[in-house]
Amino acid sequence: MSDSKYTRETVLKVHAWVPDKLLSLTTTRDASYEFTAGQFARLGLPASHAPNQAPSIWRAYSMVTPPLQSDTLEFYSIVVPQGEFSPRLAGLQPGDALYVDRTAFGFLTLDRFPAGGDLWLLATGTGLSAYLSMLQDPATWASYDRIILVHGVRTVQELAYRERILQWVNSGLPEASELPRCAQLVYLPIPTREAFESMPMARLTHLIQDGRLESLAGCTLHAETSKVMLCGNPDMLTEARQILKTRGFAVGRRGNPGNLALENYW
Ligand SMILES: Cc1cc2nc3c(=O)[nH]c(=O)nc-3n(C[C@H](O)[C@H](O)[C@H](O)COP(=O)(O)OP(=O)(O)OC[C@H]3O[C@@H](n4cnc5c(N)ncnc54)[C@H](O)[C@@H]3O)c2cc1C
Ligand SMILES: NC(=O)c1ccc[n+]([C@@H]2O[C@H](COP(=O)([O-])OP(=O)(O)OC[C@H]3O[C@@H](n4cnc5c(N)ncnc54)[C@H](OP(=O)(O)O)[C@@H]3O)[C@@H](O)[C@H]2O)c1
Known part of the structure; x- marks a missing residue:
């Protein structure tokens, strides 16, 4: 197992519920990633001026998918127009990279x-x-x-x-x-x-x-x-x-x- 604190996942699907406002995004899931229903992931992207560099912007996103019954991860996101992260998340396409902290967090369980x-x-x-x-x-x-x-x-x-x-x-x-x-x-x-x-x-x-x-x-x-x-x-x-x-x-x-x-x- 890599000693990196995060994994590089691949976007599989993007679904817009309300264009430019609400979307769901499905990614691959690392086989070692574990969580409890109600916990959140820390999702990462590189800075916009350095897209090929390591991720440096991180945000919390609750998992939509269940812990055991799914080999993908799904997230449901708002697009905050002036936000640093969510407009970039909304711009991802299938095949693009999204980074996921190896640890799941949160106590809403x-x-x-x-x-x-x-x-x-x-x-x-x-x-x-x-x-x-x-x-x-x-x-x-x-x-x-x-x-x-x-x-x-x-x-x-x-x-x-x-x-x-x-x-x-x-x-x-x-x-x-x-x-x-x-x-x-x-x-x-x-x-x-x-x-x-x-x-x-x-x-x-x-x-x-x-x-x-x-x-x-x-x-x-x-x-x-x-x-x-x-x-x-x-x-x-x-x-x-x-x-x-x-x-x-x-x-x-x-x-x-x-x-x-x-x-x-x-
Ligand atoms: C524990 C936790 C779980 C979260 N889970 C989700 C999730 O599942 N889906 C999701 O879309 N966001 C979630 N968020 C919020 C998310 O982490 C980001 O803040 C959000 O995506 C906006 O990021 P940004 O960098 O574009 O703007 P930011 O700079 O992070 O936020 C700017 C402003 O946007 C508004 N805002 C932020 N998030 C939301 C939101 N979700 N709905 C309405 N207004 C908002 C607030 O006024 C905030 O001050 C969660 C946050 C926490 C702390
Ligand atoms: N939805 C839009 O059309 C719109 C437009 C401009 C910007 N935005 C962006 O979206 C963000 C808002 O996202 P959102 O619409 O999902 O979230 P939201 O503002 O939290 O609204 C979601 C629901 O929560 C309700 N609500 C808000 N404050 C409440 C309170 N104190 N007690 C009980 N209920 C409350 C709202 O009712 P009320 O309707 O009574 O507020 C609404 O029904 C803003 O920060 C902004 O970035 C959205």
Whole structure:
């Protein structure tokens, strides 16, 4: 094995969900690369003025693919127009190189919680990424009664992965069909700036506060039985955490597993 801290992977596929704004990128995966669903990779590119040099710009990207069931890696990315990294990532074509740190990072993983009860996965924007890995991991389906996936976005177009998620809602995850216990998946796609089906045009923080999220999900957010994850916009995390605190939700501390876990994307 090379002693380099990173591997050179090859881009296999690029899919634009919203041109110049949202894309997914699939790469090769080094055989030794291991991670837990919910963790993120550090992706690297060389400086733009030195494309043949070693990678020098690194950014965190949650894995979309599941840990064991895929020999490729997939990432879901926003393009920040003034950003140093994401416009370059969006410009990659099949065959191009993308560097991946050999170590996977992050604690937005289900081993933070005891199994059982309902799992609420709340995301804004690309915060969905980490949950897609969990939802493709049969272990997640085996661990909860219900999984409630809430995806808050600005516009309907930004509801990436909707078709695939709806397949899981309707038929479950094929790999999980043999499990003795298999969760029911509830999916709430919620654009805030455009009407979509019968969904309210409201931020998920407001929907938690006024009880509508529970009505939409058909179950209660109960500190004894629910586990909540928050991922995406840091303001959303701060506000949702505050609201959930009043309902008995807290991040785990040593000796106390907690019922809340979060990951800021910026
Ligand atoms: C743990 C972790 C996991 C992450 N996973 C993902 C992921 O799966 N997909 C992804 O697109 N990004 C993810 N990010 C953000 C990512 O690392 C980069 O910040 C992002 O791609 C923009 O890079 P940039 O160099 O172009 O701009 P940066 O200089 O890094 O960011 C500039 C500004 O863009 C905005 N911004 C950054 N990221 C986002 C975002 N994801 N959505 C909306 N606005 C944003 C913020 O206002 C930020 O200050 C993650 C970040 C962290 C810390
Ligand atoms: N989407 C676009 O058309 C657009 C346009 C210009 C720039 N950008 C770039 O994209 C980035 C934003 O990306 P994004 O649209 O994926 O992320 P975002 O701004 O975080 O919005 C995603 C979802 O999160 C909601 N949200 C924002 N703050 C919240 C809070 N405090 N509490 C609860 N919900 C909250 C938004 O609701 P609201 O709709 O109510 O804000 C929206 O539904 C910007 O940093 C900029 O670089 C995007």
